[in-house]
Amino acid sequence: MGRAAHRRRRRAVGALAAGAAALAAAAAATALAPGGASAADGNQVVNGGFEAGSGANWTCSGKASVTTASVHAGTYALKSTPSATDTGQCRQKVSVRPNTAYTLSAWVRGPFVYLGTKGNGTTDVSTWTTSSSWSQLSTTFRTGASTTSVTVYVHGWYAQGAFGADDVVLTGPGGAASPSPSASPTAQPSQSPTAQSSASPASQPATSPPPASQSPASAPPPSASQPPSGGLPGHLVTGYWQDFDNGAAVQRLRDVQDAYDIVAVAFADADPSRPGGITFALDPALSSKLGGYTDDDFKADVAAKHAAGKKVVLSVGGQNGNVSVTDSATAANFADSAYALMRQYGFDGIDVDLENGVDATSMAQALHTLASEAGPGFVLTMAPETLGMDSTDSAYFRLALAVKDVLTVVNTQFYNSGPMNGCDGRVHSQGTVDFITSQVCTQVQGGLDPSQVGIGVPASASAAGSGYVQPSVVDDALDCLAAGDHCGSFVPPAKWPGIRGAMAWSANWDAANGNAFSDTVGAHVHALP
Incomplete structure (x- = not known):
């Protein structure tokens, strides 16, 4: 990020x-x-x-x-x-x-x-x-x-x-x-x-x-939506709230659009005094621009989101984030510091957005430890770059598989990548239905359940360097994956009605774009059967 x-x-x-x-x-x-x-x-x-x-x-x-x-x-x-x-x-x-x-x-x-x-x-x-x-x-x-x-x-x-x-x-x-x-004999369908x-x-x-x-x-056959984790709906929308000003609309957390079921706070920072550890503090410049947005205000906003049935997670990484978890010691530091922040601010879990490399084994250890400390209701989301999920050999894909027992959803960034190979072996251009559906197909065939896979896109053309798609394209991709409708030239080998939903970078850019994503995609996701 x-x-x-x-x-x-x-x-x-x-x-x-x-x-x-x-x-x-x-x-x-x-x-x-x-x-x-x-x-x-x-x-x-x-x-x-x-x-x-x-x-x-x-x-x-x-x-x-x-x-x-x-x-x-x-x-x-x-x-x-x-x-x-x-x-x-x-x-x-x-x-x-x-x-x-x-x-x-x-x-x-x-x-x-x-x-x-x-x-x-x-x-x-x-x-x-x-x-x-x-x-x-x-x-x-x-x-x-x-x-x-x-x-x-x-x-x-x-x-x-x-x-x-x-x-x-x-x-x-x-x-x-x-x-x-x-x-x-009583034959029953398997899960x-x-x-x-x-x-x-x-x-x-x-x-x-x-x-x-x-x-x-x-490929796995059609499956119904799996029981949602953490009290979340079977189909959900994730949006990032920016704790910094980069030209998008500035918001208090309470102002994040209601369509977002999970709000990922971007971002935690690496703790320079504790390898593998993370810290979080509101950006003073943003707080000032919001008229004095304090820690107490922020915590109250987290509680308000909870009262509205939403989840709030702390995102780790982003474009400039460099949190390094490479062994048991740093894994323990990550888990302990993340849990402390969850307790301090009321976060429901963690979003992993490590764009500068990831050690799948050590990070999986950290996330399992954190999930154990947090207990039932822990929410774990991920937002890897497209290249990180194009093969089960990639570190990010291996991480997702290693923690799928505690994983809520992977919202891959289907942008800023250029053309990519899909599960059909063909090259598809980003910004198209075929690009999205063929990449999701790769993830499902690679071992993730459809209920753990979401579609990540920029909320506006200004939110990413390339790969922006109109909300209608996201809706078509969801229909194609869930029911085989509105597909492009690529038709997935199975229908996955349990597909989890979609993610936008970011709620701030969405607001700057007239809430086009949350109004259109949000309503569509929540209407999925």
């Missing part, structure tokens, strides 16, 4: 059959089977070792069965084969106790195997790996104050080959008895793996999800 008027941005610029007899056999078998201990033994998963010789108590989508050909322990294991439109998910609803810690583990093998839970009442968790031999996945979570059941699941990835699972264990005290599962989140960053493997080079046939 540049702080000059024309320099980059921003800122400146089928279920398996389960008969009554099989259920009875499962109850007896799981008391002895590996991964199938009884509730009294602390494992709340029934038939977790599949030693019933069937998928009793599990509901599966796709082509799933039990096998004796390759097992981790005992006689049986699960084998499931994803298709181009299905992840081969198997899941089980398990009774738990409120406000209680649990550990979930399983032995798995195969390409891109995911293990996780949903409905925790706090933060849903997931972890994944890719391995030709049996390896154990594990993650932890705490249930919410009124949570009495969670859904445990395991699945693979679209068109990536068969996977195996065995000895699925949920360790912790049991809750009330679960309703008996249906005796007849996209990257929609899940993880509270156990240490369990995340270093490998990446299927690369962007995968064929269109293996």
